[in-house]
Amino acid sequence: MIGVPAAGAVTTALLVLAGLGVVAAAAFAVRRRVGGWGLETRVVAVAAGLSLAALPWIAWRFAEDLATTTRYDAYTRANAGPIQAYLPGYLADGARARIPPGATWAVAVGSSQANPVAQKAFPALVLITLFPRPSAPPGTASWIVGWGAPPASIVPVSRAVVVHPRQGPLPPVTVAKTRR
């Protein structure tokens, strides 16, 4: 679930208290039946009781998640994946405008101040942004998309163009046609 935060100390304490209350109520309700239960049934009942103690916490998770997801706007809903990876969903849109349909591409990702998860996810963002253009090994790709590394660092290219400027810790996105 995307919208569940870590519970604070007060919330945790309240959830634990509520859970103990649920277990106490359940134990009270079944107190007269326990005598007739076999060993397996008692073991399962203990497990069910312990799980009941988590019921308020589980309910709290759903409430927090719904409170978050029902507030999403259309952009966040459509780009939740890249956003979770610390990438704006529009970061590679400029590359799509420049790289013609049917062309192949490769990505050059260099070290930057961007989150490591973002650096790992950037090729996937380019993949879905440039769909259906397929990627290719740098040696055979006709275009290079650079992010934190100049396209010329992996193969000879013509003039590189910035298609998205630097944005906070995110380096600019550059695009260049390879020279053969």
Next chain:
Amino acid sequence: MIRDAFGLLLLNALWLAAGLGVTSAAGWWRGRGALGSLGVSYLVGVAAYGVVAQLLLILGLSLGTGEVVAVCAVLAAGVGVRRGGPAGRLRRPGPAGWVIVVALAVLAVDLWFQPLWAYDAWTFWTPKAHALAALGGLDAGWFTQPALANRDYPLLFPAIEAAGFRFTGYETGLLDLQSLAFVAGLLLAFAEIVVPRAPRWAAVIPVLIVVSPSLADQLASAEADLPLAAFFACAAATGYLWGREGDPAALVLFGVLAAGVAATKAEGTPFVVALTIVLAIAAARRYRAAAAVVAAGAAALAAGILPWRLWVGHHHVPEQASFGRVTDTTLLHAQASRVPLAVRYLAERLVDPRAWLVLVPLLAALTALAWWRGRRGEGALVAALVLLCLLSLVLAYWTSQFEIHYHLATSARRVITAPILAWAFLVPLLFAPNDAFTPQRYPQEP
């Protein structure tokens, strides 16, 4: 989105019809028994469709809307093949059943608002499905490109999502609800296979499954681990029934579901191997029964994964989990320090109450109780199945090309789902009285 949801509902009805055809042809039910076989039939329908779809995609078909309907119609035609089977009925849900219905409704509301956000889902599962639908099938240029993650993963799950896109348009917001349908099918299958045979307390186990935080987390992630777990748990249960009752229908369904397991994810293949080995050992004294289960397991692997492996090899796509890697003694020695890390991490995830509450300790305690009650052979085999599956995961982490801490942190919580759910299906059956099973048509021993 509401109109798209009706499209998804229609597709799931087609899969159910396909599954009813397969289960009827196998002799799993007759007459009104269809109503008591909806969960098993649904899972069998999805697995059969997925395996056939993978094969057709490899053969070059585009699997447009008409072809999806045609595949389901051909499978559903099995309804006309009446081979007998029990005329079971749909039971009214007890208190546990109603708790499950309420829990599924709450999950449905939550998933309705869930966007596509999980890393594996947006980086390769859903893009693969989108490509299958938008590019008119398995475009080799796109599916072998270097920027695509996990190119060697089999196609069942993307093929299922792609079929959904044929009926809903490119609506990623409904993928989580599709996952919920797999879970609903799984819980119904538990009610059909386990509850009628096991003691009354067994009805609590699906409740513990459906309220587990890990289930909600995985449902919201739209990844392939839940369908794999659903197929595997149901395959384990039908395979167990073959061993106890000798019903050929159970053996056929075991084969179909196991093929679905192998066609869903890379770890599906070792899971099917482990399950086949355990079932064969369980039937070892009945030579033909053991040979039949081995043949069914082999046929499942041949149908579920072999065509895809041939395609991957033909297109020179590097394989992450190859026989070469797991038998490379240099690699095994160099990465030996990963073994204790992986064992410890998997063990922690298994008993983490924030994931599965107390389900795994409960299953362990019940397995030990079954041993204590005299079901030693079966208890040992169930424990062996779980351990073999976990060992295959340890081997995967041991030989993985990824950084171990990252790999464990991003996948361990998900990949343990299949062995846990299979365990949850099998443990109550260990306590079933002998007269709960109806021995039928075992192959005659020479």
